[in-house]
Amino acid sequence: MTKYPHLLAPLDLGFVTLKNRVLMGSMHTGLEETKDWNRVAEFYATRARGGVALMVTGGMAPNKEGGVFPGAAGLFTDQDIANHRIVTDRVHEADGKIAMQILHAGRYAYGPDCVSASAVKSPISPFPPKEIDEDGIEKQISDFVTAATRAKEAGYDGVEVMGSEGYFINQFLVLHTNKRTDRWGGDYENRMRLPVEIVRRIRKAVGPDFIIIYRLSMIDLIPNGSSFEEVIQLAKAVEAAGATIINTGIGWHEARIPTIATSVPRRAFSWVTKKLMGHVNIPVITSNRINTPDVAEEVLADGCADMVSMARPFLADPNFVAKAVANRAETIAPCIACNQACLDHTFGGKLSSCLVNPRACFETELVVAPASEAKTIAVVGAGPAGLSTALTAAERGHKVTIFDRSDRLGGQLNLAKQVPGKEEFHGLVDWFETAVADAEIELRLNETATVDALQSFDEVVIATGVVPRDPEIEGQDLPQVLSYIDVLRGADVGKKVVVIGAGGIGFDVSEFLVTGDSPTVNLPEWLREWGVTDPSDQRGGLAPEGPQPDAPIRDVTLLQRKAEKPGRRLGKTTGWIHRATLQMKGVTMKGGVNYERITPEGIWVSTGEARENPTLIPCDNVVLCAGQVSERSLADALEAEGIPCHVIGGADVAAELDAKRAIDQGTRLAATL
Structure with missing residues (x-):
């Protein structure tokens, strides 16, 4: 008896039946640009073997000017078709189905040849677009059709027309970017002509037995976005033009509202998709922050959609669906929506992967094979570095023992999960606990590993992490001075606080200190905090009163020594969210300060190399977040006794709480032991 009757039910599309209601949504991984087609094929085939009904590739450009960046992949030649045939054949051998997304970036294209409905520059690109004329529009439509027919020739089961997220098609739909007065601009009937014509001509070219997914922006989250009446009108027109399925897009890339980061509540936008249900007769897909079978089942049972799209959860665990079928959801490696190895890599020009699963996109390179000789391996430290080492080593057949002085697994993940907006870390720790138990790894918790205890093991891995750096500030021993560890473990903190280190x-x-109840676990509160409202009431779904966060529960000042904007070095795609959150909560952020001394009244600071303008910042507590240093004492003791060991994670490099590097390093080490 399945726990997921809606999720695992087949979906009849008329000419083909999907085996369940799970779509692996489009992700631009950068794999196609490597031109290693075996590697591309294995990425998708691995997910097909895991049971997903239908996958959508990363966006393929219909032409050079539509590429997200110069050199972006597309089906431009016969050789491209042959290369993609390697991918589709491998997927079909694995009993999977795959559609190719056609993505025209429009004014988001990162190059000087970008084009759009009007010459309105994007705030996230340095290149102003050229307004295309009637002949130019005809060329773009023709190129979409050509891309679709080539996709069919390459063996794809369908295509997805990318009409959301603020890309080219979306740019025609709204007055925000479409200033035209010809038959492609003006009233909505004209503005929606482009997507309808693209779908109509694709259907005519590919015939009836080919999946056409139209990705429709359900809520733009920008000024002058679409009204929901227009969304319904477009959905009906796209259906009439020949679309098989309508998929949900949420927000333009330039929108200043988070849509997929970990601080966004689960299934935060399924209510938007539900508003379309019943207005069209073709299946509707919902998306965004659906990351467990239970959440997906709930969404479908609530009538929010006919199908769910999950993208990054298939980076974290390609066997997501197979484990749901087996009623073993607790063994699914969770997507924590951190963005660190996926979107941050994509927007940084690097190959995507996954913090939780560094094998994602590296299936042919990071191979975990049975060991030729089973060894006894001691892993000291039960944080992410140690746990990833232990699990991978056990998977290869080694006998593994984990030592940790704490009473539970997780290391500093147990601190991270206390932060509002990082509730997904609870699930990550729970998954590690389940995986370690399933792997029959010996646990020696509440135990400090010694040199004597480690001498008998074939291999020793030191993953002892970090300790807080001593900032050497006069007065730091006063009782009102706390470390970040004290605070996240529940120390009493006053109403006025200075945080050292940004x-x-x-x-x-700082977020922990100013936040009462976390809005991440309260969707109405989160929507109000970020100024999101029903798109039936306001165009684009932006509340006219703007963001309305709850009042901060403390007065916090965040300081750093570096003379730069605080938070500048945070994640490429999430840093702005953290900065905006603190700004909404009234946190004062200052860079370029010297810490002179801490007194019972507060902290004295100055500015510049000459230490000018000494100023007292009154506060009840000072919290030290001034970095970390490696905890290498055990590694040094082993080295002194001539016992070799491997040092990884924070014990190797004392970066900030970087679980991405720790898990990757641990996995790669264990693959070689």
Whole structure:
């Protein structure tokens, strides 16, 4: 008896039946640009073997000017078709189905040849677009059709027309970017002509037995966005033009509202998709922050959609669906929506992967094979570095023992999960506990590993993490001075606080200090905090009163020594969210300060190399988040005794709480032991 009757039910599309209601949504991984087609094929085939009904590739450009960046992948030649045939054949051998997304970036294209409905520059690109004329529009439509027919020739089961997220098609739909007065601009009937014509001509070219997904922006989250009446009108027109399925897009890329980061509540926008249900007769897909089978089942049972799209959860665990079928959801490696190895990599020009699963996109390179000789392996430290090492080593057949002085697994993940907006870390720790139990790894918790205890093991891995750096501030021993560890473990903190250090930990601690009940676990509160409202009431779904966060529960000042904007070095795609959150909560952020001394009244600071303008910042507590240093004492003791060991994670490099590097390093080490 399945726990997920809606999720695992087949979906009849008329000419083909999907085996369940799960779509692996489009992700631009950068794999196609490597031109290693075996690698691309194995990425998708691995997910097909895991049971997903239908996958959508990363966006393929219909032409050079539509590429997200110069050199972006597309089906431009016969050789491209042959290369993609390698991918589709591998997927079909794995009993999967796959559609190719056609993505025209429009004014978001990162190059000087970008084009759009009007010459309105994007705030997230340095290149102003050229307004295309009637002939230019005809060329773009023709190129979409050509891309679709080539996709069919390459063996794809369908295409997805990317009409959301603020890309080219979306740019025609709204007055925000479409200033035209010809038959492609003006009233909505004209503005929606482009997507309808694209779908109509694709259907005519590919015939009836080919999936066409139209990705429709359900809520733009920008000024002058679409009204929901227009969304319904477009959905009906796209259906009439020949679309098989309508998929949900949420927000333009330039929108200043988070839509997929970990601080966004689960299924935060399924209510928007539900508003379309019943207005069209073709299946509707919902998306965004659906990351467990239970959440997906709930969404479908609530009538929010006919199908769910999950993208990054298939980076974290390609066997997501197979484990749901087996009623073993607790063994699914969770997507924590951190963005660190996926979107941050994509927007940084690097190959995507996954913090939780560094094998994602590296299936042919990071191979975990049975060990030729089973060894006894001691792993000291039960944080992310140690746990990833232990699990991978056990998977290869080694006998693993984990030592940790704490009474539970997780290391500093147990601190991170206390931060409002990082509730997904609870699930990550729970998953590690389940995985370690399933792997029959010996646990020696509440135990400090010694040199004597480690001598008998074939291999020793030191993953002892970090300890807070001593900032050497006069007065730091006063009782009102706390470390970030004290605070996140529940120490009493006054109403006026100064936080020393504006890195990731400083921002996390500041959010912890100013936030009462976390809006991440209260959708109405989160929508109000970010100024999101029903798109039936306001165009684009932006509340006219703007963001309305709850009042901060403390007065916090965040300081750093570096003479730069605090938070500048945070994650590429999430840093702005953290900065905006603290700004909404009234946190004062200052860079370029010297810490002179701490007194019972507060902290004295100055500015510049000459230490000018000495100023007292009164406060009840000072919280130290001034970085970390490696905890290497055990590694040094082993080295002194001539016992070799491997040092990884924070014990190796004392970066901030970087679980991405720790898990990757641990996995790669264990693959070689």
